[in-house]
Amino acid sequence: MRDAEKDLAMCEAATPGPWVVDDVNGVIWNLEGKRVFELGGYEEPDDHxxxxxxxxxxxxxIQRAQAAEAALRWYADQNNYSIPHLGCSPKVMADRGKRAHNTLNEIEVVK
Known part of the structure; x- marks a missing residue:
């Protein structure tokens, strides 16, 4: 199983992007002109x-998945639902889908 936090940290530790493929010279550059990766010539252009x-x-x-996962965890948490015999107001009912809508808006699924 992958660890999203470790994968995201790995991404952030890499040379800042975006990166650009230069198939003519066999190099991948970042926008500041730093050579990021020297292509060996054996890879497929789609791999570049x-x-x-x-x-x-x-x-x-990864960030989109983390946001969606956080919203799903909130809705899956039984503590956010009412206990009828105690007369508690259910948090999910009070939320009326706002948390999910806001998360979907944040990750640009809905506008």
Whole structure:
């Protein structure tokens, strides 16, 4: 199983992106002109693009998944539901989906 926090830390430790593929010279650069990766010439061009794009894509998707997971955990927490015989007001009913909507808005699923 992967650890999202470790994967995100790995992304943040890498050379800042975005990265750009230069197939002519066999190099992947960042936008500041720093050589990030020297291509060996044996990779497929699609692999070059994957390497370069993953610098921005991986953190993006990890952060979206973490936000969605946090919202799901809140809704799955039984403490957020009422206990009828005690007459408690259910947090989920009071929330009326706002937490989920806000999370989906934050990760740009809904606007």
């Amino acid at each position: 693009l994957f390497i370069a794009e993953s610098r921005e894509a991986l953190p993006y998707w």
